[in-house]
Amino acid sequence: MNKDLSAHFVTNYDRPSYLAILDLAAKDQLSTLDKICLLQDVPLLTRAGIMSSTELLPLAKAFANESNEKVYGMAMMALNELRKFADGDEQLKSALKTVSRDIAQPTYSLLGWDEMAGESDDDRERRSTALSLMIYGESDTALAEAKRRYDLGLSSISVEIRPLVLSAAVRHFESPQMIGNLLDQYTATASSDLQVDIAIGLTSTRSIATISQLLNNLKKPKVIRPQDASRWFIYLIRNNDARATSWQWLKENWSWVESTYGGDKSYDEFVRYAASALLTRAELDDFRNFFTP
Known part of the structure; x- marks a missing residue:
């Protein structure tokens, strides 16, 4: 019609x-x-x-x-x-x-x-x-190829597929050394595009220990700049394996978010993207109870 x-x-x-x-x-x-x-x-x-x-x-x-x-x-x-x-x-x-x-x-x-x-x-x-x-x-073949390309080094990966390669490597082949190396490269690079891709990769983790480490880094400006913290949080809470831990972190650190971002455009992003990522009826009720005066 x-x-x-x-x-x-x-x-x-x-x-x-x-x-x-x-x-x-x-x-x-x-x-x-x-x-x-x-x-x-x-x-x-x-x-x-x-x-x-x-x-x-x-x-x-x-x-x-x-x-x-x-x-x-x-x-x-x-x-x-x-x-x-x-x-x-x-x-x-x-x-x-x-x-x-x-x-x-x-x-x-x-x-x-x-x-x-x-x-x-x-x-x-x-x-x-x-x-x-x-x-x-x-796909076994796709994951194996992503890992092969990751092992060749970040500089060798095409920028169009770099976030996909990093996400696959972290999600399926994670090791403490891999996480440490990526965090080191994140803080060392001057490229904002590479930083975004590394953030996408790291926040694809399924490890609770790594998820907690990344959330703790949100309050460490020497690791993650304050203006980038909301982006890391958004990536994490959109990861189903990190959603519950990220939501709990936001509740426990809400006073810090208010004091740090109260006058900043990033302030409402923590709330809006948490609302869009929470899926269950229990999470909806918890969200309402937390934010309703």
């Missing part, structure tokens, strides 16, 4: 019409704007409870071979929406990882890890998206 995004409304199609449109998408018989429209509408309808969130899976599968980066990225974002439902359910999480690998495999096989001569910007972006899904899906 909303042909080429010519109007401002969300369309909820009847079931036969929706399946027919999804089939056209899978056969690459929709225009780019019609694909974007579909990928905007369905997630909105699922969030509103009008469509089931299970519809996001066949939606993403329909675009597994998509060549347009914008469309491909939106389709994979729709797939990523399902991760919140897998929190605490290892069987569902395992199934979602398998599906993520399967959907990303065609693009991963086509584009690989390295930029090719004459490739488009779309290819570079799709490569990063596919690699992210393969690493989330714990």
Whole structure:
């Protein structure tokens, strides 16, 4: 109905019409704007409870071979929406990882890890998206290649995939030496881009000891500059393995956050991003109890 995004409304199609449109998408018989429209509408309808969130899976599968980066990225974002439902359910999480690998495999096989001569910007972006899904899906070959590239040294890693390589290395091959080396490189470098990538990598940890160490570093300006602390906190609380510890840290250190950032634009980021990362009803109740006067 909303042909080429010519109007401002969300369309909820009847079931036969929706399946027919999804089939056209899978056969690459929709225009780019019609694909974007579909990928905007369905997630909105699922969030509103009008469509089931299970519809996001066949939606993403329909675009597994998509060549347009914008469309491909939106389709994979729709797939990523399902991760919140897998929190605490290892069987569902395992199934979602398998599906993520399967959907990303065609693009991963086509584009690989390295930029090719004459490739488009779309290819570079799709490569990063596919690699992210393969690493989330714990593909043995993707994880082994990420570790191999990490071992070659940070300077040898392409900046487009560097945060993915660092995240995979820390999350799946962590050692105290690795954490120490990355923290040393973080404090030594003058590159803000490299610092961001290292922060993304380190905050992907699954180790409670490392999570606690990183949270403690938020109050150490010689390690993490005060203006960067909120970013580290955001990365940590978005990590499901660090969410509970990060939320507890925020409650215990709220007076420090108020005194340090009370007049700064970073102040509300601690609250807003904590609110967006907490998922369960118990966490919602705890959040309300803590912040409600």
